[in-house]
Amino acid sequence: MILYRLLLTLIFPLLVLQALRKGGLGERLGGGAASPPGLWVHGASVGELTSARGLITALAADEPIVVTCNTATARAMVQGWAIPGVQARFAPFDLRWCLARFRRRHQPRALILIESELWPNRMLAMAGHLAMVGARISEGSAAGWARRAPGLIRQMLSGVTCLSAQDQASAARFTALGLPPDRLAPSLMLKTAVSLQTRPLPFEPPGPRDTCLLAASTHPGDEALILAAWPTAQTAGFETLILAPRHPERGDAIAQLAPMARRSKGDVATKGVYLADTLGEMDYWYRMAGTTIIGGSFTDRGGHTPYEPAAYGSAILHGPDTANFSEVFAALDSANAALATTAENLGPTLAQLTSARQAALRQAAQSLLAETADLGPLLDRLRRALP
Incomplete structure (x- = not known):
């Protein structure tokens, strides 16, 4: 722990420079506008906090919540939700004085x-007042903690009063690292609890959903791969392709790929x-599309949530890399509730997606999830x- 704190102190000037460039330095130092006493919920970025929206909404009915995150896009997203009693902040640096200032x-x-x-x-600052939800840890990360800092991770996990893991494998890894089993x-999987939006669409859909x-x-x-398969998809009856990048700031680069x-x-x-x-x-x-291709599943990024497209009634198609949701995608594939394919076979797979096939996939996925x-x-x- 002493080594960790020393290294963090040494890189502190770099953290400050980065925050000056990206914004939010005051909040990252534990400052910024105060919020009413209540719960503190932290998620790294857009994906984690999107998955937790239903949980945050439910908890905010009981008490105020300050939500922290590491990125400006996630902070803006939470502010945009306008959930009563919920405020968004950048997370304080993991330095004891920044954390103390934030807590005050x-x-x-x-x-x-x-x-x-x-x-x-x-985690040590909030020991005994700490929960982990949708918790996951890979085999590699668990092995790294066990090898490099077994005492530290055991101390961190001893302060967790409640841990709900994404899957049984993660639960087993956390207990092996020192989480008391009675805290499980x-x-x-938080992403199952999708808060469905019913706000009006921004414009009339360009055609039938399928x-x-x-x-x-x-x-x-991903975009180049999907655009290459698009002509084949069109021969099967698709007329509109919506590309929704994980990071919208990539828009200019994507727009160069095709009209x-x-x-x-x-x-x-x-x-x-x-x-x-x-x-x-x-x-x-999701509400406009009859079928959703899961981004990140063709380009070694582990894939993204199948829960949101399923909840909105969009059929699911994914690539071979689903490491982030391996158990869920395995269950979907086994139940014929999703289509798995490879980059080379994306076009022919899209050609199979008749209206009837899309309907069967979405119904099976909704029932399963x-x-x-x-x-x-x-x-x-x-x-x-x-407490």
Whole structure:
């Protein structure tokens, strides 16, 4: 722990320079506007906090919440939700004096960590008032902690009063690293608890839903691959392709790949390629698309959530890399509730997606995933576990 704190102190000037460049230095130093005492919820970025929106909304009905994150896009997204009692801040640096300043300003009674944020000082500062939800740890990360800092990770996990893992494998790894087994709550993949949006669509869909194809949360390399398969998809009846990048700031680069209209320019989707390079509007595109291609599953990034497209009734197609949701995609594939393919076979696979096939896939996915979407037991456990 002494070595960790020394290294963090040494790189502190670099952290300050980075924050000066990206913004939010005051909040990262533990400052900024104060918020009412209540809960502290932390998620790294957009994906983690999107998955936790339903949980945050439910908890905010009981008390104020300050949500912290590491990126400006995530902070803006949480602010845009406008959930009563919820305020968004940049997370303080994992330095003891920054954390102490943050705690004086916000007076959180407990901290809930979303997914895989394991910061030693933060966890030790909130020991005994700490929960982890949707927690996950890979085999490699667990081995690294066990090899390099077994005592530190055991100390960090000893202060966790409640941990709900994404899957049984993560639960087993956390207990092997030192989490007391009685602190385990039922496993829950937070992304199952999707808060469905019913706000009006921004424009009239360009055609019937089954003629619209969405590529959701794409990464570099995904767009070129999908655009190469697009002509084949068109022969099967698709008329509109929506590209929704994981990071909308990549919009200019993506727009160079093919002629396309752009949401960020105020364009309305018509038949052809449409670039949804904005933040906080994924519900629009899921609701328009009969089929969703899971971004990051063709380019070695582990894939993104199948829960949101399934919840909005969009059929699921994914590539071979689904490491981030391996158990879920395995269950979907086994139940014929999703289509798995490779980069080379993307076009022919899209050609199979008739209206009837899309309907069968979406119905099977909704039936399968609805069984794991109840937040009630987790909320009850958190309320008992957090003083």
